[in-house]
Amino acid sequence: MTFFALARKNAWRKPLRTVLLMVSIAVAFLIYGLTASFLNGAQGTAGASDDILGVTSAGGRTQPLPMAMMARIAADPDVAAVGYVMRLRGFVDVEKNVVAISAGDPDRLLAVNGKGLGLTPALVEAIGQARDKVLVGRALAEAQGWRVGERVTVTAFDMARADGGREWRFEIAGIFEGEDATTDTYFMIARYDYVNAARARGKDTVDAFIVRPHAGVAPGELAVRIDTLFANSATPTRTQSEKQFLEAFLRQYADTGLIVNLVVGAAFVTLLMIVVNTMVFAVRERTFEIGVLKTLGFSRRGIMALILGETLFVFAVGGGLGLVLAKLATLLAGPALGLVLSLPVLAKALAILAALGLATGALPAFNAMRTPIIKAFRTR
Template identity: 70%
Template structure:
């Protein structure tokens, strides 16, 4: 029997106890995987850009900016591309089924943000075919069960000139996004069509998206753009995509702190349970530990044996919990902004190793320091 076989057999000595402990570890890492994926997706750790800039109204993101700002921003030599967007919120069929329509210029969005959204020339051409055409993100299309060529109706907060709030579109294509972390839970429409039909805020936009030229500091360019409109009626605040997402979430709560507290509580609880369980398991095997010492097992090998058992239990339970978290992000991730990134996986592996070693230290040193005479007296 190899050392690994001995460690594995000891870990499975009490199968029900081992399974329950692994289950507890799995639940803890399922919680961690989901919460960490939420932070990774919602705060832009995995997909948000530090270089792509958003120009918003300084007084509030919901307030409009004049369309005329476009030419002044584009005139800056450090701007590679700029596109405007007017967001229109609404719902499909029932009020709870909320969707967002971003009205843009097709060619401009392709130049400024086409790579991140996965906008191919074919998709842009399809959007330009008619004023009622829209491109739908993959996440939104799957959630709604939509397909290319389907006619959809959106009841919006934006009123049309005829007094109606009902907007009708035809799905011209579905864009995928550059990777799994890209937000595709919205649709793209033509700005000229939306602007001509709406009753209020004509010739205004909600934001400008700016791509700096290669080698240009996004922070310096953001400051220069804001300086252009410092004395205007509608001053601007320019932020990177990542900065905006983090600031937006902080308006509601410190998500990182909340996640840390929840996960910390789960891990402290499981640590206490696991340490107590392993101490009890070592007490049950006092006689066997004494026999191993008589046979020549050194203190270091006994420590390695106990630590190996705890690592085995945490590895099996942790991998199971992370696997379930990964499945959850694949199924509901696009709708809820969950991104199970490589960073989340690496942190999880490190936590599994750290908790496994920490849990086994006290039982391992207890077994190492056990006198042989005392061990034999336990029989």
């Protein structure tokens, strides 16, 4: 009998107990997989760029910036391209069905971050055919069941039209895919000229400018230079990378990283206590058998490795099942909820799995290793 086969048979000595342990481990790693996936992909932070800069008002996201500022930003020799965006939030059919719209110049968006968003010249040409055309992200299109050519009506929460209404009607001209699975595509891209001409107030203002530096230019230095440019103006700015901006936006509501760490930490501490207690009793039941193994020539290290192999086997099966369930959940609900179970998250999960397996098996393995043969035989 091989070492692995012996460890596996010991783990299945009492099937019900082993199954319950594996279920507990699977639930803990399912929680970890979902929370880490949310933190990794929430609002597109997993696919956010450290190079693309966002210029917003120093007074907050709700303070608009005049369009005239774009010329001064573009005049900087280290700026490769400048775009702008105005955000419109509303709902389709029912208030719970919230959608976000980013209105801008499609050609400028293509130049600034076309690769990241998955924009192509064909998509830009399609949206340019009429002012009410929009591009819809793949995640939003799949969640809503929308198709190219379909007309949608978005009822804005806080942006009224010049005619007093809040209903904005668009026609879907195309669907953009995003650069990869981590890119946030749960929104629409509309034409700024259409929204700006029809809105009741705030004309010729934007919520943010998007800046792409030239290759080799440090984004942080350019950000400081842009903010210095408008420091003494009526509209001082705050320039951040796309990733910093999105992380700051999430922290406005809660420190999601801290929440995730607390939830995962509580789950793993509870799991550690349950499995350690169970394994100590499981090994104590086999004290006589451990004495027999030592009599047959098993070394102290061999006994310790056998117990650790047993706990690692239980964790591997239970943790693997939990991560598989988390992956299935992200595939089913990920596009709408921003869940991204990336390779770094999986690698960290495997490291945690191995660490917990060794930690839970250390105490019972140490006790088994130190048990004298005579004392082990006296248990019968």
